[in-house]
């Protein structure tokens with residue numbers, strides 16, 4: 365007799381092997397008598413154990429912890445003057461979306477309340493292929509050079525020897541790369557601890573190019589503004605949360621019909637405006653002031669469906685800023701250009717070469733090309749020839765525009781790592797002196813102090829304080845006093861005039 369009760373099945377599902385053969389009576393292993401060894405002939409049992417041992421796939425190297433949901437994107441405003449992307453070509457037009465929210469540095473089992481950016485990735489299944497927006501909940505990023513990204517992440521992950529998070533490593537990197545100060549300051553306000561996953565805005569950070577049917581483009585930053593406002597936690601509130609509170613909150617809100625929704629808006633700049641802008645528009649550490657570049661609404665994203673299966677619909681989701689559609693092009697932002705390689709490459713490793721064929725990633729638009737085979741090819745394009753044949757040739761659909769006007773890049777190949785200048789401190793200074801209120805400032809100081817105090821190296825502490833002093837001497841002095849170390853002078857950097865000016869067209 366089976367040792368476990370068999371309950372009446374609601375969906376009449378019959379237990380089978382992985383090959384679909386019904387298993388009689390129960391799922392036990394075959395053995396000789398009650399005390400003898402197990403039998404090699406028992407495919408069912410071997411299959412169960414072998415599959416179990418292969419259940420884990422590599423977690424994402426960053427953004428490993430997360431939650432997801434499905435919903436739709438709907439066009440609410442006409443932007444066909446800016447882009448010919450088919451997705452936007454009619455008010456009221458809808459497309460299915462899958463969204464994944466995430467923290468950044470922690471492992472898959474880490475806490476939803478850590479102090480860091482929250483990712484919000486959106487896969488929009490348009491009639492002309494998938495458009496992915498792989499955004500964070502803050503409008504700027506820590507760095508602007510892709511070469512720094514792996515080192516930056518390493519400094520926040522575990523120490524190679526102790527396998528512990530390390531405050532010295534953390535502040536050592538940030539103090540040597542002061543362009544990060546804008547994002548560091550935002551992270552150390554209560555914005556660094558959002559109240560779960562779906563109570564924040566999300567931002568592209570990079571400029572993309574929206575191209576219209578005449579081939580004219582504007583630079584665009586995309587903002588998803590939360591229709592229910594942003595909610596944050598104080599450090600004390602964050603410390604009290606259950607590690608999975610964000611996942612739970614999202615799931616329960618959607619089950620209860622309280623659907624998260626976002627207004628999709630854009631800021632735009634012509635290339636002439638971009639050349640006259642004070643900052644390099646290809647620098648993801650900078651915002652575009654809303655007073656000069658106001659938000660223009662585009663559409664709405666509503667999340668109204670929980671996944672049925674987390675692994676299939678969220679863990680296996682593969683988002684990439686390189687998944688673009690005709691009418692939206694990448695800008696030359698080096699960080700974005702680095703990401704264009706990094707995401708599909710990580711996904712080929714994490715999910716396999718045919719990750720795009722998994723149901724959650726497969727476009728609604730039909731696929732026809734000459735890619736074939738590889739592990740787990742579930743859509744191998746039938747009998748269609750795997751080359752451009754005369755037997756069953758593929759057609760090419762021209763973009764409405766031949767090429768994008770204006771941008772011309774000329775120059776020698778050079779090893780380019782950006783330099784820090786006084787320009788890098790202007791926006792953080794405005795944040796400190798004009799945007800934050802007294803309570804925000806007090807929280808920022810206690811949140812920085814609470815972490816920086818754990819660094820053992822006096823040199824690292826002093827160097828980081830000099831970065832804060834370059835933003836505002838009073839800010840640095842308050843942190844120094846809070847952690848009981850001497851006050852320091854501002855970091856010396858090059859003047860603003862020495863910053864490389866953005867040029868979108870270079871003629872020899």
Ligand code: HEM
Nearest residue numbers: 424427464483484485498499500505510513569702706710
């Ligand atoms: C050169 C800079 C960067 C590199 C090399 C990089 C690399 C990566 C990699 C390899 C992953 C894991 C992908 C996967 O396994 O599916 C990832 C995830 C992610 N990154 Fe980045 N990243 C960079 C900058 C950024 C920036 C600037 C943002 C936001 C503005 C961002 C937002 C995200 C998000 C939201 C995810 C999670 C995607 C998901 O939900 O599956 N990253 N990144």
